[in-house]
Amino acid sequence: MEKAQSGAEALVRSLISGGVTTCFANPGTSEMHFVAALDRIPGIRCIPGLQENTVTGMADGYFRVLGRPAATLLHCGPGLANGIANLHNARRAESGVVNITGDHALAHVKYDSPLTSDIAALAGASSDWLRISSSADEIGADAAHAISQAGAGVGHGRVATLVLPADVSWGEGGREAPAGAAAPQPLNPPDAGRIDSAVTALRSGEPCVIVLGTAALTVASQPLAAAISDATGAPLKASGMVAVQPRGRGRLDIAPVPYPVDLALAALEPFTRVITIGCPMPTAFFLYPGKPSLVTRPDASHIALAGRDEDCQAGLEALAAARDAEPAPLPVPPVTPFAQPEGAITAEGFAETVCGLIPENAIVVNEALTLGTGFPARAGRTAPCDWLHITGGAIGGGIPVATGAAVAARGCRVITLQADGSAAYTMQALWTQAREGLDCLTLILNNRSYAILVGEYAKVGAEPGPTAMNMLSLDRPGIDWVGLAASLGVAGEAVMTLGTLRGAMQGALGRKGPYLIDVRFA
């Protein structure tokens, strides 16, 4: 005999029994019964964010580290909208999120009160799965369904949005989800025909390339991918949308398909067969006049070996078996110390300095953009670590993703390579780092401009004039990142040289809690 409970209580209990034990939250009035239930029923750690795009970005970072979803708590359509940009990145990362959005009581919607919005359209456009719960009786099962849809395992997640009307929350007759209802769907085996096509392509004598997504780049997958490449001669590339990339000594040292379209075209020009595993076909990020949308050759054939719902590891195993490729532990190169450069801060000197100091098992969140060009040549020689890339192109992911990653990975150091213009979108996440005492080191890559857009402007065929530069520069006033961090509870310092950067990083990595270094590029 079940105890009578509200919808909100059934929801909390169903989340807990489904394994969702963290909730990143920015609640409002319509969520108060749910907040009260979280208060009464222990088992979920609630972590507030000052703005919703920090909340959704945190949930993305959390999944990338643990491979299981956190919940969010957002308030009505406008609150959801504030979090859509980082939900977009989470979807591109194939991160699982149980995205709970409170809304008006169902009976109230038709009165179009001020905060009423087209939440079905907003949630539909930003989610892989959506349910607007209709009764306290069903909310438990709805939550289990959402958890199941959000999925498990990096590269296998979805954004599952559960809209929680206030009257469903306060309604009596709440029922918990039945045991097991929240289990993620098992992965499908990769399609046998596509495995055959890939094996045929690798045997064809035609030049082949293998592009790997998140689920094909795990520590467990990398030896298989390396063995296949060794056995077939087909080089490996990382997708441009990898959510988590294990790198450093003893991991695959492979470059992503480049972001600049001309470099991407050049990188893929040799190949008439393209096998993708756990990622989409490489495309140009943007289309440019006179350039193609696909960065593979027009005559290249494409074999999608395994997608999000399929077992990439099994796909790699099948390929390896077909080619008698024996996976072996990846060789661990000897430690070759990084230099200790001095002088003005350049992209090369910055990367050399940072790579020399990345601790073992660190998480590196990469929103470096234009100032990150020194890393690809060096990332293979660092201590073993995980790189979390911004996958969907919605800038402002870095600090929130780092915050959520640090919540999930207690004890691991998180280092964020954070372009300054992008940092300005979600600076509020620093406050959550301070509140939770997270070991996050944020390096602001500060060039006081939207440098990536200055470069894009140049492709239009002219130098930016005063009107354009007014929209592309971040001086007048320059943001005082150390002061800003301090105002949100995060200590920090500014550095103007590589030597002081090294000292500041060493100091920061030796202390607990968040820290920010404003790295002033030359």
Add this chain to the structure above:
Amino acid sequence: MEKAQSGAEALVRSLISGGVTTCFANPGTSEMHFVAALDRIPGIRCIPGLQENTVTGMADGYFRVLGRPAATLLHCGPGLANGIANLHNARRAESGVVNITGDHALAHVKYDSPLTSDIAALAGASSDWLRISSSADEIGADAAHAISQAGAGVGHGRVATLVLPADVSWGEGGREAPAGAAAPQPLNPPDAGRIDSAVTALRSGEPCVIVLGTAALTVASQPLAAAISDATGAPLKASGMVAVQPRGRGRLDIAPVPYPVDLALAALEPFTRVITIGCPMPTAFFLYPGKPSLVTRPDASHIALAGRDEDCQAGLEALAAARDAEPAPLPVPPVTPFAQPEGAITAEGFAETVCGLIPENAIVVNEALTLGTGFPARAGRTAPCDWLHITGGAIGGGIPVATGAAVAARGCRVITLQADGSAAYTMQALWTQAREGLDCLTLILNNRSYAILVGEYAKVGAEPGPTAMNMLSLDRPGIDWVGLAASLGVAGEAVMTLGTLRGAMQGALGRKGPYLIDVRFA
């Protein structure tokens, strides 16, 4: 014979010829041809924002002051999404915005590159009018259509979203809009039958109330409304969604329908006839268990005299004529000085202090929320000024709306009554205030909590426990608002007493440029 031009050039020229001379901007790669055209063709003042919700809020504030639309410039679906919350408020304010969102080239969308999103759904859910432009040939006419739809006059605007695909922007064959195509649609006269109904209601002997929206509360409308009220005995109330409310000596001193549902029910309980002019029927902001959605009596009849597309002034004139009510200039009460209270900062003392210092013709942006309760009793005695309220309940409107209002109202002082929790959503707008040197005084009403939610929690029937308070408090760490403002280029100071508040305000009002006072409530 027209000179050959790109779509972007035709768009810029069509905006200028349509009277759109300000563009609040946060551009990205797909907008670079448009940015280049803005560079080449003088006539549009471009004002950058660090995050899109500041951009859309600025456009809302601009329209509320000038009664004509500015353009925005946003980047793809995620950039649009970041600005939706303040577009929501703008729609509830019936503010006109020409919301230009760049997107991928039309030919590129099908490749689903990383930044591709369901922009039609996102824009459709956040706009009154939407067009995804399809060719350089048509973009000029599309822009004129958008300007026409955005409308003119406070209370008569719309959010008109024009999606600008990159290839439409760079495409040749751009044509400017024909002259006059951007003119707003003329307002319709109010429906004669509804005027008759209103006249009948006012003559019925039944207790009537008249609820006024933005377009019925202008300086020109207020004497008419007062005359009708005097002639009929029907009291006046302001809608809870008024975008601009002229207040102070010589203006109507009327209260809005209260936000708390019990107070709203009590305020409207006497009336069996409700006439709305330029606003919707009053509703409860949220539904609560056991309470109604409408805050008027269940047996009240409703007459909607004039809506957004109708001439509210003509409606008032018709009502006045039918009742032989002669509008006269509103009486200007003698100046009664405000007290100069000392001691700890309370809601009453704060309002007394601020009201005594509001300069003539100031713009007061009101996102005071729980700490603003001292103003209704005093706002009738201040110098004449305009109050801009947050209309749609999406918090975080205050600082951006103030910024846009200051851009539009050069020379007028803008004072923002800004709750601290709400300020945290769009703190980035302070940077634009610094960059543009705007005369904005931001008063942070600092109680270090989401106090409105603590109150809402209490309605659930319990005191918040530790888990709830962790989501509702803003201490640990408290935000250092003075440091935060300084980091974004805005000077300021913190005050702990009413006396120092008064001195700080006097100092701030005597200097040019933005300033922030962190008002620490007791």
